Amino acid sequence: MKTIDAIAAQAPAIAALRRDIHAHPELCFEEVRTADLVAAKLTQWGIPLHRGMGKTGVVGIVHGRDGGACGRAVGLRADMDALPMQEFNTFAHASQAPGKMHACGHDGHTAMLLAAAQYLASHRDFDGTVYLIFQPAEEGGGGARVMMDDGLFTRFPMEAVFGMHNWPGMPAGTMAVSAGPVMASTSEFKITIRGKGSHAAMPHMGIDPVPIACQVVQGFQSIVSRNKKPLDAGVISVTMIHAGEASNVVPDACELQGTVRTFTTELLDLIERRMRQVAEHTCAAHEARCEFELVRNYPPTVNSPAEAAFARQVMVDILGKDKVLAQEPTLGGEDFAYMLQAKPGAYCFIANGDGGHRDMGHGAGPCTLHNPSYDFNDALIPLGATYWVRLAQAWLNRAPG
Structure with a gap:
């Protein structure tokens, strides 16, 4: 596994941010504290940002070594909201908000994109622009559509947009992406x-x-x-x-x-x-x-063939061919579908493992999505952030066309 050393070195600090977000979950369009945390970190790392798109959304803007002059751009998206359910875990970073829980790993998605943002801002070894999309209200609120209605793709024009979701049950250290419908x-x-x-x-x-x-x-x-x-x-x-x-x-x-x-x-x-x-x-x-x-509600999430193949090659370069799996479609839903209706792109899965990563004090249930005993696997942060960085670099440094 070829993760980026600088990202791995910062992973414990990013994991602490992730656990802070987990302990303070916010429901759709209520992600004020989470957006404040994201904005503060982006500002700390010298990343210009726009707030308020999609009510509580945040868009970070990382220009490359050319200052974005070439006009090329790619979007990377993470969701921020939690679910209206009671957490069964009692470990130190368990939810402090009764009836609210990060049971789908959006805390981890936000953390992985923050880790990538920190690296991209400190290196900028690409031409063009990376837009970091921190989206609210995936869990039923259609936050992707609301951000688009607020001008996401007109104010921040991008050639393609990519998303990622952790996937429990897949062997840790693997990823998956395929062309065509991947969510219902x-x-x-x-x-x-x-x-x-x-x-x-x-x-x-x-x-x-x-x-x-x-x-x-x-x-x-x-x-x-x-x-x-x-x-x-x-x-x-x-x-x-x-x-x-x-x-x-x-x-x-x-x-x-x-x-x-x-x-x-x-x-x-x-x-x-x-x-x-x-x-x-x-x-x-x-x-x-x-x-x-x-x-x-949400339309099907359909990966465009060229972008899915591009994402797969990035994964292969990081993990090796045997660790990049076929993406088995699921009848779960995802509002990233709206973005893929407007732009080419791909939505991939990153393995969350079988639940053995959870701290003592986790609930007795399985570590599956939308389960009160779930927790995101912090060991994914270096891999997920490396994927984001390598994807953005490869996309913007490739020949246009």
Whole structure:
């Protein structure tokens, strides 16, 4: 592994910053303290910055040896927000904010980009500009889109943009990137089935929405198994069913909620159309009424082929070919998808290991994303920061075209 010595030497100090961020998690668009910390460090290292884009976003600007005169630029993005969940860990850097936790490693993503920023600012051995994008509100707030709406790519024009996420379960010391879809679109649905309440002992006097809801849920499974192509990945998960207040009363209504995940908009179109038909027609068959709503959140995250290949070669140069894995697509969602709709680029995974890195006092659960026992692996900081630096150097020092 060819990590940069200067980055490795500063890694303990960056890890301390990471643990400070972990101990003080902030939810989407509330990342004021985190943004203050990022801005203070960038200023300390002589990096000009812009604040307030995407409400709490920070953009650092590192010009190369030419002062950015050549006009070429590349963007590196890290997310900053935490999740609204209670941490189970009790080690020294555990969350000090009840009901808030860095359970997805955004603290580590911010730390790795800060480590790269420190090195880039002190060396500047490239021509052009590196834009350091510290983004708020990935966890449901669509912070990437909000930064773009605020002019991210017009005020800071860049040829390509790259993102990175830690990935638990992958062997530590490995990375992965591939072309094409790597994360799914995310959509949420809410279906209200309105029947007619009655006494539970006299169901014939009413229209019971509960068995209708059961049929609707079963019908959704046939969409996945019989309507979409078997090779197209798609998931419909009904995760909430709410109905009734008493055991001897047939309720007036039953509410279903859940999520849909796909890698293509075309499949999402099909699933939404069929879900609506199944819900409305099943209700009509039982003389019930149906209210159907599906909200499309993040689009699929799709890596452009040339940029994915470029990122892979950077990884190979650092790690060797056998440590750079194929990126297995996941049906999780990621708002970096918006940036990849506007710019070429690639979103890669860096292995977080199996959880053996966690300090004493970690929770009893697994070290997986969105788990209350999770913690970022600080041993990733030299590798992740080296990748950012080598990627930026290679991109800006290559022949344009």
